Amino acid sequence: MGKYETVIGLEIHVALLTKSKFLCTCSTEFGAPPNSHCCPICLGLPGSLPIVNEKAVEYGVRAGLALNCQINSYSKFDRKNYFYPDLPKAYQITQEAFPLCGPGYVDYYYNGELTRTKINRIHLEEEAGKLVHSGESIVHSEYSLVDYNRAGIPLIEIVTAPDISHPEQARVFLEQLRLILDYVGVSDCKMEEGSLRCDANISLRPVGSQTMGTKVEIKNLNSFRALERALEYEVRRQEAVLKQQGQIGQETRTWDERSGKTFSMRSKADAPDYRYFPEPDLPPLELKKAWIEDIKDSLPELPLERLHRLMEQYGLSHYEASFFVNYPDFNEMLEETAAIFPNVKMITNWLMGDYSRLAREQGHISPKMMAGLLEIVDQEIISNNQGKDVLEEMFATGKAALTIVDEQGLRMVSDEDALQRVIGEVLAENESLVERFISGETRLFGFFIGQVMRKTQGKANPEVVNELLKTALNSRRI
Numbered sequence: 001m002g003k004y005e006t007v008i009g010l011e012i013h014v015a016l017l018t019k020s021k022f023l024c025t026c027s028t029e030f031g032a033p034p035n036s037h038c039c040p041i042c043l044g045l046p047g048s049l050p051i052v053n054e055k056a057v058e059y060g061v062r063a064g065l066a067l068n069c070q071i072n073s074y075s076k077f078d079r080k081n082y083f084y085p086d087l088p089k090a091y092q093i094t095q096e097a098f099p100l101c102g103p104g105y106v107d108y109y110y111n112g113e114l115t116r117t118k119i120n121r122i123h124l125e126e127e128a129g130k131l132v133h134s135g136e137s138i139v140h141s142e143y144s145l146v147d148y149n150r151a152g153i154p155l156i157e158i159v160t161a162p163d164i165s166h167p168e169q170a171r172v173f174l175e176q177l178r179l180i181l182d183y184v185g186v187s188d189c190k191m192e193e194g195s196l197r198c199d200a201n202i203s204l205r206p207v208g209s210q211t212m213g214t215k216v217e218i219k220n221l222n223s224f225r226a227l228e229r230a231l232e233y234e235v236r237r238q239e240a241v242l243k244q245q246g247q248i249g250q251e252t253r254t255w256d257e258r259s260g261k262t263f264s265m266r267s268k269a270d271a272p273d274y275r276y277f278p279e280p281d282l283p284p285l286e287l288k289k290a291w292i293e294d295i296k297d298s299l300p301e302l303p304l305e306r307l308h309r310l311m312e313q314y315g316l317s318h319y320e321a322s323f324f325v326n327y328p329d330f331n332e333m334l335e336e337t338a339a340i341f342p343n344v345k346m347i348t349n350w351l352m353g354d355y356s357r358l359a360r361e362q363g364h365i366s367p368k369m370m371a372g373l374l375e376i377v378d379q380e381i382i383s384n385n386q387g388k389d390v391l392e393e394m395f396a397t398g399k400a401a402l403t404i405v406d407e408q409g410l411r412m413v414s415d416e417d418a419l420q421r422v423i424g425e426v427l428a429e430n431e432s433l434v435e436r437f438i439s440g441e442t443r444l445f446g447f448f449i450g451q452v453m454r455k456t457q458g459k460a461n462p463e464v465v466n467e468l469l470k471t472a473l474n475s476r477r478i
């Protein structure tokens with residue numbers, strides 16, 4: 001009694017990174033003055049005729065291939081009719097019955113296990129304009145303004161199968177999807193700017209049941225965190241209703257970030273009837289196999305392939321490899337530095353440590369400079385700690401590691417004769433403490449080390465000092 005499982009499917013809208021709009025030649029540039037990137041086609045003026053932007057189709061195919069989708073050589077356009085001020089034609093050109101891409105899938109790690117979420121389809125469509133309300137929200141506004149610069153930007157809509165079982169899994173999947181689309185360069189995928197948007201369908205059913213529960217659609221999910229939180233809230237809400245023998249209404253709900261709750265927007269009875277019909281002004285898309293093959297050949301290494309390769313080729317842990325997969329600029333740094341300086345373990349530790357903070361603030365230094373630093377640390381010309389200071393200095397001045405070391409006289413002293421002399425001085429200056437050490441106060445060892453480091457301005461090689469000091473003190477015991 002009372003055990004439910006969660007079934008989640010996502011619909012993801014992604015703005016494509018084309019220079020011009022989907023069906024006209026207007027610019028897609030972000031941040032231009034309102035209504036300055038408009039023409040009779042994207043304003044839907046009578047008599048204007050749309051023409052499909054080939055680049056948008058190419059990007060749609062590229063996304064489909066990266067998501068392991070079947071690419072349909074034949075697809076066509078439909079009109080989705082609805083009235084809203086952000087839609088100048090009162091219909092949206094989209095693909096209903098014959099989408100650009102058919103079934104595919106995304107593999108990703110969730111809770112340490114390789115997990116697959118199936119994609120049902122991907123289709124092309126055009127973006128609507130943007131409403132700007134005079135007040136905080138539409139209900140608190142005297143008037144709203146509309147900016148059609150965004151109207152007609154190409155989008156793909158990616159529809160997953162209801163394959164996802166946990167709110168956290170939905171977030172992890174969406175992060176992986178974003179990474180893939182970023183790798184193949186079809187979108188900048190900025191959720192906060194709306195170039196990646198996600199709606200979620202969620203239902204609950206008794207564990208073991210084969211029939212689907214009533215699904216609720218959640219909109220207004222503006223971040224990965226919002227997606228996870230909204231789904232978590234919805235699981236709790238639906239569970240509570242079902243446990244009291246209540247009915248889940250088939251409805252669309254909106255996520256409210258501030259209260260951390262979802263609210264009903266409209267029930268199924270109020271759902272708009274879009275009256276899809278074939279778009280008469282655009283011919284069907286007929287794609288040549290060779291063209292699709294060319295796009296396939298141009299795909300870069302994808303995130304999961306890279307993850308596995310980094311683990312295999314360099315022996316990185318899953319955690320380390322994930323870091324470099326998630327930050328392609330750091331990966332470039334890793335691989336280019338490794339080509340010069342082969343100790344990958346050491347490069348990894350440095351890049352994920354102090355280097356990452358500095359690079360995030362100031363941008364990367366060259367792999368050659370990084371290799372130069374690691375080489376002198378590796379050869380014990382400077383200590384690990386000195387290396388950290390030198391790295392800061394490299395970022396600040398752009399100078400090579402060895403130049404900084406020479407200018408500041410940082411070379412580590414490993415010369416045994418020189419260090420023996422210093423140790424002799426330290427012991428002679430602290431005879432009473434030496435006596436106490438010999439009679440059992442072994443914790444004084446650290447004090448002697450500290451004195452040697454002080455006399456050498458921190459430049460003594462700590463390992464060598466350690467060995468020499470042990471020998472010196474032991475010889476006093478006899």
Ligand SMILES: [Zn+2]
Nearest residue numbers: 024026039042
């Ligand atoms: Zn236009």
